[in-house]
Amino acid sequence: MPTLKDFFRSKPKYVTVHPIGKQEKREIPDGLWVKCEECGNLLFNKELERNMMVCPKCGYHYRVSARFRIAGICDEGTFQEFADDLVTADPLGFPAYPEKIRAAQEKTGLPEAVICGTCEIEGFPVVLAVMDFSFIGGSMGSVVGEKVTLAIEKALEEKKPLIIVSTSGGARMQEGILSLMQMAKTSAAIGKLNEAGGLYISVLANPCTAGVMASFASLGDIIIAEPKALVAFAGPRVIEQTVREKLPPGSHRAEFLMEHGLIDLIVDRRDLKETLAKLLRFHAPAQVGGGKADA
Amino acid sequence: MPNGNLDFERPLVELESRIEELRRFTKEKGIDLSAEIATLEKKAAELQKEIYDNLTPGQRVRLARHPKRPLALDIIKLVFEEFTELHGDRLYRDDQAIVGGLAFLEGIPVTIIAEQRGRDTKENIARNFGMPYPEGYRKALRLMKQAEKFGRPVITFIDTPGAFPGLEAEERGQAEAIAVNLMHMSRLQVPIVVVVLGEGGSGGALAIGVGDRILMLENAQYSVISPEGCAAILWHDASFANEAAAALKITAKDLMELGVIDEIVPEPLGGAHRDATQTAANIKEAVLRNLQDLLKIDVKTLLEQRYAKFRKMGVFYRRKSADAESEG
Numbered sequence: 354m355p356t357l358k359d360f361f362r363s364k365p366k367y368v369t370v371h372p373i374g375k376q377e378k379r380e381i382p383d384g385l386w387v388k389c390e391e392c393g394n395l396l397f398n399k400e401l402e403r404n405m406m407v408c409p410k411c412g413y414h415y416r417v418s419a420r421f422r423i424a425g426i427c428d429e430g431t432f433q434e435f436a437d438d439l440v441t442a443d444p445l446g447f448p449a450y451p452e453k454i455r456a457a458q459e460k461t462g463l464p465e466a467v468i469c470g471t472c473e474i475e476g477f478p479v480v481l482a483v484m485d486f487s488f489i490g491g492s493m494g495s496v497v498g499e500k501v502t503l504a505i506e507k508a509l510e511e512k513k514p515l516i517i518v519s520t521s522g523g524a525r526m527q528e529g530i531l532s533l534m535q536m537a538k539t540s541a542a543i544g545k546l547n548e549a550g551g552l553y554i555s556v557l558a559n560p561c562t563a564g565v566m567a568s569f570a571s572l573g574d575i576i577i578a579e580p581k582a583l584v585a586f587a588g589p590r591v592i593e594q595t596v597r598e599k600l601p602p603g604s605h606r607a608e609f610l611m612e613h614g615l616i617d618l619i620v621d622r623r624d625l626k627e628t629l630a631k632l633l634r635f636h637a638p639a640q641v642g643g644g645k646a647d648a
Numbered sequence: 649m650p651n652g653n654l655d656f657e658r659p660l661v662e663l664e665s666r667i668e669e670l671r672r673f674t675k676e677k678g679i680d681l682s683a684e685i686a687t688l689e690k691k692a693a694e695l696q697k698e699i700y701d702n703l704t705p706g707q708r709v710r711l712a713r714h715p716k717r718p719l720a721l722d723i724i725k726l727v728f729e730e731f732t733e734l735h736g737d738r739l740y741r742d743d744q745a746i747v748g749g750l751a752f753l754e755g756i757p758v759t760i761i762a763e764q765r766g767r768d769t770k771e772n773i774a775r776n777f778g779m780p781y782p783e784g785y786r787k788a789l790r791l792m793k794q795a796e797k798f799g800r801p802v803i804t805f806i807d808t809p810g811a812f813p814g815l816e817a818e819e820r821g822q823a824e825a826i827a828v829n830l831m832h833m834s835r836l837q838v839p840i841v842v843v844v845l846g847e848g849g850s851g852g853a854l855a856i857g858v859g860d861r862i863l864m865l866e867n868a869q870y871s872v873i874s875p876e877g878c879a880a881i882l883w884h885d886a887s888f889a890n891e892a893a894a895a896l897k898i899t900a901k902d903l904m905e906l907g908v909i910d911e912i913v914p915e916p917l918g919g920a921h922r923d924a925t926q927t928a929a930n931i932k933e934a935v936l937r938n939l940q941d942l943l944k945i946d947v948k949t950l951l952e953q954r955y956a957k958f959r960k961m962g963v964f965y966r967r968k969s970a971d972a973e974s975e976g
């Protein structure tokens with residue numbers, strides 16, 4: 354499993370960053386300096402990387418890959434991937450879908466939009482699933498639904514806490530109704546985990562909307578969002594197009610959800626691992642005198 | 649004939665009004681035109697069969713949204729006895745895009761949850777064109793929990809363009825409301841029969857659509873995205889909705905083949921709007937038969953079967969084999 358260090362060593366020549374609110378996808382050349390697309394400050398590239406792709410000047414969270422997140426959350430060398438042998442089919446014979454999948458695989462180096470595994474976080478064993486937005490917008494088709502369900506079931510069987518980092522544009526249109534049914538499938542699995550008393554921490558990364566948000570991502574015992582992450586059932590563009598409502602600034606952002614009582618915490622990516630470890634500690638068997646117990 | 653007929657219905661509607669004219673003529677003038685009428689009636693029956701046996705998915709979408717298609721409350725009145733509506737989510741307000749309440753089905757007390765559009769503009773505004781807010785889904789959940797407490801089966805009727813995508817819906821947690829319903833419906837300890845009546849619009853439909861048996865009217869549709877929405881994304885032009893409807897596989901027959909629904913409820917020839925009474929009778933027969941089966945199953949088995957039903961939905965491969973792993 355690559356560590357954060359390995360990631361930096363093997364990083365591609367270009368880093369793609371997608372600032373909130375801007376639809377065009379610009380690529381920042383991997384030079385010595387980059388200009389933050391949010392605050393406009395010039396940043397030393399290495400400094401941005403050292404800050405887990407969070408602008409040290411304005412705190413803007415750049416979009417990162419699932420592998421990058423995994424490396425940032427797991428104890429080094431503990432991540433063991435499972436269910437990586439599931440391959441996307443084309444059940445509807447949908448126009449250009451196989452080509453779209455192939456292009457996404459080539460672009461991201463991932464088989465699908467979620468990676469699942471077991472790992473340790475400051476010594477606590479957990480089941481971890483992390484979505485990747487760069488794979489067809491993190492959309493959920495049969496494979497994503499199946500892998501997330503397998504992760505939930507593994508947490509249930511092995512009595513381990515479950516952490517899912519979700520970032521998604523919603524259900525995958527190209528698998529039609531089968532994508533929609535993944536919402537029911539994953540939510541049913543969370544229902545079982547709930548009844549068994551399992552802990553599920555849901556982490557919402559930018560953006561997290563529609564079918565994923567209206568299923569497992571909303572069902573965490575504790576819901577954490579990255580600062581300013583776009584989190585919604587229907588994104589601002591959908592609302593502006595369909596209802597033609599004028600939207601106040603900051604609507605659909607993590608802070609808006611916090612204000613409306615819909616999420617528990619907003620946590621900076623640089624503090625996520627520490628926060629997760631703390632939350633896991635609250636759910637570990639009590640030990641007189643404190644300290645880290647086995648989960 | 650009143651307005652609101654679809655273009656592909658028009659030759660049939662015209663033929664029917666000619667028959668009507670001849671009948672009136674016979675009555676008024678006392679001339680026997682029965683031979684002519686019989687010929688035209690035969691022609692109408694043939695035409696009807698020809699039209700409706702060859703509907704494209706796009707035409708079915710328009711039937712599912714037909715302005716005269718029976719709405720949930722029309723069907724409820726014809727299928728159940730003593731329907732008594734119960735209101736509100738106890739938290740915010742009563743969302744009229746979802747109706748719920750108690751009724752008897754051949755003597756069995758049941759809880760009904762239904763998405764309800766309006767028949768005219770005024771009613772559509774009150775019912776938000778059948779697009780529920782979070783409080784609608786929370787009312788549904790409240791009534792389902794009530795049903796669970798009293799051991800009553802739940803019958804739901806789906807007919808919505810989708811959950812409402814507005815700012816207030818976001819503020820009150822539309823995504824959360826839907827997700828929580830999916831989770832609780834999957835574990836509800838009473839039988840649930842779902843009927844897709846007209847339009848099954850994505851998550852807004854599924855939010856009352858998790859159950860032990862999913863029935864679907866012959867011309868209803870059920871889709872992850874509206875054909876127009878899909879066309880706008882894929883063809884960058886909403887007028888490609890017919891192509892999108894075909895690609896998305898949203899008809900009852902498609903869903904049956906994909907293993908998402910359990911049974912297609914036949915509609916009278918020409919569609920549900922041509923005979924609401926017959927449509928309701930078909931629904932009643934199917935709901936009652938399925939419910940009687942489900943009532944024989946103990947709760948533990950019922951929940952296991954419900955879990956397994958959704959668990960197997962989806963199609964994918966395993967890298968080692970070339971065969972599809974799972975097909976619902």
Ligand SMILES: [Zn+2]
Pocket residue numbers: 389390391392393394408409410411412413
């Ligand atoms: Zn900045």
